Amino acid sequence: MKHLFKILWNQRRQNGWIFAELSLVFFALWLICDLFIVRIYTYHQPLGYNVENCWRLSFGNYPSTAAEYVNDTSITKGKAMLQIMERMRQVPQVESVCVAFYSSPYSFGNSWTSVLPCSADSTRFTDKNFHRYVVSLDYFDVFRVKDKSGMKINTGRNSQQLHDGILVTPELEREFFGGLSAVRRPVKLPNETNDIKIAAVTNSIRPDDFKKPEAALIQLMNDKDIIRQSDEYGYSPNELEVTVRMKSNMTQDEMNEFIAQGNGFSAGNLYVNGASSWLDQRDNILRDSFQRMTVFSLIAIFTLLNVFFGITGTFWLRIEQRRAETGLRLALGSTHRHIGWLFTSEGWLLLTSVLPLALVVLFNFCYMELPDTNQMDMSAWRFILGFLITFVLMGTMIGLGSWIPARRAMKLQPAEALHYE
Amino acid sequence: MYKLYIKQAWAILKENRIISSLSIAGTALSIAAIMLVVLVYQVIYADYAPENHRFRTLYVDAFQAGSKTEQGSNRGQMGVRVLRECLYDLKIPEAVTGISMMQMPVNLPGQKIVDKYPVKYTDTAFWKVFDFDFISGAPFTASDFDSGIHRAVMSESAARKVFGAADVVGRTFRINFEDYTVCGVVKDVSMAASSAYAKIWMPYTVNKALMEANVGYYEATTGAFTACILARSSADFSAIRNEAQRALARFNTTLKNTKTDFLAGPITQMDKLMGGNGFYPVKTAEFIASRGGLILFLLVLPALNIVGITLTQFRKRRSEIGVRKAFGAPFRVIVEQVLVENMLYSLIGGVIGLFLSYGLLSLCKDLLISNDVEFTTGMLLKPGTFLLAFLFTLLMNLISVGIPAIRSARMPIVTSLNDVD
Numbered sequence: 001m002k003h004l005f006k007i008l009w010n011q012r013r014q015n016g017w018i019f020a021e022l023s024l025v026f027f028a029l030w031l032i033c034d035l036f037i038v039r040i041y042t043y044h045q046p047l048g049y050n051v052e053n054c055w056r057l058s059f060g061n062y063p064s065t066a067a068e069y070v071n072d073t074s075i076t077k078g079k080a081m082l083q084i085m086e087r088m089r090q091v092p093q094v095e096s097v098c099v100a101f102y103s104s105p106y107s108f109g110n111s112w113t114s115v116l117p118c119s120a121d122s123t124r125f126t127d128k129n130f131h132r133y134v135v136s137l138d139y140f141d142v143f144r145v146k147d148k149s150g151m152k153i154n155t156g157r158n159s160q161q162l163h164d165g166i167l168v169t170p171e172l173e174r175e176f177f178g179g180l181s182a183v184r185r186p187v188k189l190p191n192e193t194n195d196i197k198i199a200a201v202t203n204s205i206r207p208d209d210f211k212k213p214e215a216a217l218i219q220l221m222n223d224k225d226i227i228r229q230s231d232e233y234g235y236s237p238n239e240l241e242v243t244v245r246m247k248s249n250m251t252q253d254e255m256n257e258f259i260a261q262g263n264g265f266s267a268g269n270l271y272v273n274g275a276s277s278w279l280d281q282r283d284n285i286l287r288d289s290f291q292r293m294t295v296f297s298l299i300a301i302f303t304l305l306n307v308f309f310g311i312t313g314t315f316w317l318r319i320e321q322r323r324a325e326t327g328l329r330l331a332l333g334s335t336h337r338h339i340g341w342l343f344t345s346e347g348w349l350l351l352t353s354v355l356p357l358a359l360v361v362l363f364n365f366c367y368m369e370l371p372d373t374n375q376m377d378m379s380a381w382r383f384i385l386g387f388l389i390t391f392v393l394m395g396t397m398i399g400l401g402s403w404i405p406a407r408r409a410m411k412l413q414p415a416e417a418l419h420y421e
Numbered sequence: 422m423y424k425l426y427i428k429q430a431w432a433i434l435k436e437n438r439i440i441s442s443l444s445i446a447g448t449a450l451s452i453a454a455i456m457l458v459v460l461v462y463q464v465i466y467a468d469y470a471p472e473n474h475r476f477r478t479l480y481v482d483a484f485q486a487g488s489k490t491e492q493g494s495n496r497g498q499m500g501v502r503v504l505r506e507c508l509y510d511l512k513i514p515e516a517v518t519g520i521s522m523m524q525m526p527v528n529l530p531g532q533k534i535v536d537k538y539p540v541k542y543t544d545t546a547f548w549k550v551f552d553f554d555f556i557s558g559a560p561f562t563a564s565d566f567d568s569g570i571h572r573a574v575m576s577e578s579a580a581r582k583v584f585g586a587a588d589v590v591g592r593t594f595r596i597n598f599e600d601y602t603v604c605g606v607v608k609d610v611s612m613a614a615s616s617a618y619a620k621i622w623m624p625y626t627v628n629k630a631l632m633e634a635n636v637g638y639y640e641a642t643t644g645a646f647t648a649c650i651l652a653r654s655s656a657d658f659s660a661i662r663n664e665a666q667r668a669l670a671r672f673n674t675t676l677k678n679t680k681t682d683f684l685a686g687p688i689t690q691m692d693k694l695m696g697g698n699g700f701y702p703v704k705t706a707e708f709i710a711s712r713g714g715l716i717l718f719l720l721v722l723p724a725l726n727i728v729g730i731t732l733t734q735f736r737k738r739r740s741e742i743g744v745r746k747a748f749g750a751p752f753r754v755i756v757e758q759v760l761v762e763n764m765l766y767s768l769i770g771g772v773i774g775l776f777l778s779y780g781l782l783s784l785c786k787d788l789l790i791s792n793d794v795e796f797t798t799g800m801l802l803k804p805g806t807f808l809l810a811f812l813f814t815l816l817m818n819l820i821s822v823g824i825p826a827i828r829s830a831r832m833p834i835v836t837s838l839n840d841v842d
Binding site: 063290302 | 638
């Protein structure tokens, strides 16, 4: 070991290049590893909902030229939509149906509002806005959202309570009330004269697979509210997200057939003209995140390949230069294998010498809060894991890179080597 | 003289196979990575059919309507009013087209299928702004548009899927119980040409929902339209932007209590390339810094490897250079020799790298762009691509051999002749 250090130090001028390259690479790789650690960890946390077998319905209106056209103005858009939803619930293949106002998981839109706890320190929250979900009661069945203790939302609560109050996520509960339970505590919403009670706390909900759980509130719509959204405020059934959860796994074609069967699902002049899977929408929403990860993996592979080429090249030349020395070692009794390992160890020692510098630089980097701490705090294990993975990756590349030159060194015959001198 | 350099370089290559392959591999890796970045941008943002004039087109993708007196606004797309009363009257551009895209269920009369197709609702100027390749038939005419005649252009693959054949001009299909006649069939458009992409194109006057004026909501200024403005030349861009802003200002004076705004638009293709969408100004400096930094990293890291190798190689040839200098070779000639010799390696590496980048592009198509995008030769093979690859190869050559070349040419003759290590 001491011997290796001596060799390294003697060749420090030549090693300068490699040291610089390894330092730069270590830094870059740690950043990429850190990104992946955060992403992979976050991805595997529970989402708080499930969108498998959930299909978003799209609607059309019969034109006056169609045979199916009905001249009945008493069935408004809203009422027709509710009737269609009820009819779907009766079908054996359907498990549940709900409607959400830009509040489905992976929805393109969202709505935010300010909300204040009716407590002494409510002024802390006057400028904050929270994500607000506006949904019908079946939302929790369709998307499998449970309450904080893991039970179904309507266990031990009647729907009147839930409709009169709001629900909050554990993160909002914690922000408002610390470690205390939020249930039955009043909050104030803008444009509401009376205080509203929190009826229940849901399980943690994450806006998408790469974000941490959010502080949010959920307001329920009953049939009257739904009709008001569509008939008074003019939102078309296509803007209100109507989702149906099927009991079994279906392909797009099977779903298309289901929708088109018989007379289709219609009421008044409204009819269902298609369904799209929320899993496809999920792919749309997550595409950018996956692309970023792909780009960074490619950069990491690029960097590691460069390390491989660099080490191979440098060591190859070095072995040529140290042919005489190698010959001498062999003549004095060193084994071929030992020679080979000597070079590989030199490489690893070089890598280890980079560690102190990397540790100092990266520690300061984290201290200045430059890496992304939005989704995950910078903890000791995140820092160390990044270090370990980077070290192992680079060590492997160095091992591989020094293998070919090492084999060449191992094949050397002492007489031949000494002859060159 | 150059022939001699090349011959010499070739001989050296054959002599030091491993080292030369490493040099070439390093260059190939760098060029492959850089050209992959270039190709991804090229496939998404360069000119190709039917969007042949992207760099003299302005895009109006963002629109905001707000109250003149209160808070609150709506951000999204514009209504037909804005198209008709502001954009269509612009004098400087060559053509202005309004576009709205929706997924619609298409079937044959009597069929009950809910397959959805992307349909673009547009006007006659659309065919001027984009160069579609008509296999048969022609686009819908101005009189079709004015009278809202149900005529549509279909893509070849959509025609085959709906009708089972490609020669379908004159045949009828249905959308939402209404009949449409095919007036033309075009070659398929890649999804990457996002402004022109669809499978069916129709006059927007046939779509009652699009034409409906919701006067109660921001005086019918919002809607579902974006616009493309084809300029006669890109030099007209600022003049067109000014004209559009003036037209909008005039339009705002006719509104009672609404003011409209194009926000950061109309934007150019370059703005889009840098991530702009019209809602927020483009952060040019940030873009150049991040992409430039990436390209620099992809160039410099392999260059570091090659510099290390080259420096060692040069130590061996010091006596040769010493002799040449002793015989009167000027500084320039020595450097030139080194550059030209290395150019051979760089060129081989560059060509391999270019092939690799195309290979990587098709391999990672799904991860980097999207699986739905079809590549056309017009997208992939552009003279600019090869020129860029050559330039980067040249740059790589200069960076990796520049320093060693200048250093060895500068060395005093006596030192190099003595070949002191």
